[in-house]
Amino acid sequence: MYKFRSLARWFVLSLTFSLLVLTGACSQDSSQNASLDETAEPQTTEQSDPLAAYDSSRIGHYGYGSPASEAQIAGWDIDIRPDGKGLPDGSGSVEDGEYLYEDKCAQCHGTFGEGEGRFPVLAGGQGSLEEARPTKTVGSYWPYTSTLYDYIYRAMPFTQPESLSPDETYALTAYVLYLNDLVGDDFVLNRETLADVQMPNAGNFVPDPRPDVANERCMENCRDPKAIVILSEAAPAVDETSDRASGSGEAGNSQANMEVTATPANHPGQETYQQYCSICHGSGVAGAPKVGDASSWTPRIEQGLETLVTNAISGISSNAGTMPPKGGFAQLSDEEVTKAVKYMAEASQ
Numbered sequence: 001m002y003k004f005r006s007l008a009r010w011f012v013l014s015l016t017f018s019l020l021v022l023t024g025a026c027s028q029d030s031s032q033n034a035s036l037d038e039t040a041e042p043q044t045t046e047q048s049d050p051l052a053a054y055d056s057s058r059i060g061h062y063g064y065g066s067p068a069s070e071a072q073i074a075g076w077d078i079d080i081r082p083d084g085k086g087l088p089d090g091s092g093s094v095e096d097g098e099y100l101y102e103d104k105c106a107q108c109h110g111t112f113g114e115g116e117g118r119f120p121v122l123a124g125g126q127g128s129l130e131e132a133r134p135t136k137t138v139g140s141y142w143p144y145t146s147t148l149y150d151y152i153y154r155a156m157p158f159t160q161p162e163s164l165s166p167d168e169t170y171a172l173t174a175y176v177l178y179l180n181d182l183v184g185d186d187f188v189l190n191r192e193t194l195a196d197v198q199m200p201n202a203g204n205f206v207p208d209p210r211p212d213v214a215n216e217r218c219m220e221n222c223r224d225p226k227a228i229v230i231l232s233e234a235a236p237a238v239d240e241t242s243d244r245a246s247g248s249g250e251a252g253n254s255q256a257n258m259e260v261t262a263t264p265a266n267h268p269g270q271e272t273y274q275q276y277c278s279i280c281h282g283s284g285v286a287g288a289p290k291v292g293d294a295s296s297w298t299p300r301i302e303q304g305l306e307t308l309v310t311n312a313i314s315g316i317s318s319n320a321g322t323m324p325p326k327g328g329f330a331q332l333s334d335e336e337v338t339k340a341v342k343y344m345a346e347a348s349q
């Protein structure tokens with residue numbers, strides 16, 4: 001950290017001198033002493049403005065950089081869209097692709113696309129996506145042919161990315177499609193034929209259904225963030241709106257209330273329950289008896305409240321699952337746990 005800071009300071013100070021002086025200061029520094037001589041006289045006055053070397057009409061907003069040229073933009077703008085937009089002129093056959101593949105790809109991806117060692121498998125795996133260990137390949141998984149062209153052109157061979165010509169890339173793409181039985185051995189790939197090749201898994205890609213990804217971005221007159229209210233929470237909470245009064249539940253009624261939990265309002269144990277116990281007992285995860293479910297609570301309640309409390313404080317484990325001591329919240333007092341147990345039992349009769 002210290003080294004970095006002093007280096008940065010050195011750099012900033014150096015900028016006030018000309019480039020020539022900068023080189024001078026450098027050698028002076030290392031050969032004579034370590035401290036920076038801020039009073040050093042510039043050895044030449046001609047180049048005192050470090051920006052003078054630049055074409056000022058090309059200097060951007062912050063005083064450095066220059067607009068990208070057409071050629072520079074073209075170098076970056078190589079993406080191919082699913083509809084084929086961006087594909088260059090040219091073409092390549094499966095036959096040509098076979099030679100190129102043997103030469104440039106097989107040593108890593110295998111002669112038949114089976115993958116050498118741990119290098120990616122490029123072919124096969126169709127129908128395996130629902131298995132425990134799916135084989136995801138171009139043929140079994142990828143939705144668009146255009147991605148294959150784009151990927152190979154952009155990134156392969158692994159050690160020489162962007163070294164392939166458009167014709168070579170067309171031929172290699174055609175050959176990888178052939179290895180996946182998606183085209184015949186006389187197939188020739190070009191801008192037009194690429195759209196004809198349908199990938200088998202394309203239909204299984206669906207738009208992300210989560211509501212937050214569909215929001216339109218707002219750039220002006222946006223809603224006040226403070227006015228946005230979060231309406232749902234991760235931990236399922238028991239229904240607090242029930243009007244069933246504390247202790248008035250009868251065994252006969254409780255069956256009907258199994259799903260929609262009726263809870264005694266303002267019970268002294270409710271808050272503790274909600275905050276600490278409902279994580280498991282609210283929905284019945286990991287074998288925890290669900291609060292409000294009389295059929296799983298009745299046999300437990302029959303053990304007597306004392307046993308329930310003891311087990312809740314010390315923890316209990318059975319085939320059903322494991323209840324950690326105090327639900328894992330050691331900071332709770334015995335009294336708080338006792339109240340929560342009473343609340344849970346009453347809400348589950």
Ligand code: HEC
Binds near residue numbers: 101
């Ligand atoms: C030196 C080894 C090597 C060579 C040679 C090589 N690749 Fe690859 N290839 C890789 C590696 C490693 C990856 C995975 C890269 C990653 O995930 O970032 C890969 C990924 C791929 C993928 C994507 C696979 C997937 O399902 O994600 C394709 C397609 C591909 N290569 C095609 C080719 C083609 C065509 C050639 C020949 C022009 C080639 N590769 C040459 C190592 C190689």
Ligand code: HEC
Binds near residue numbers: 279316320324326327
């Ligand atoms: C990590 C999940 C988890 C949390 C958190 C949790 N419990 Fe449990 N609880 C369980 C499981 C699982 C069981 C069933 C254990 C068994 O029967 O072996 C259980 C059982 C119980 C029982 C019944 C004991 C018996 O003898 O039948 C009570 C009472 C209880 N928990 C109270 C609480 C209280 C009070 C809290 C909050 C302080 C709490 N639990 C938090 C998982 C949890």
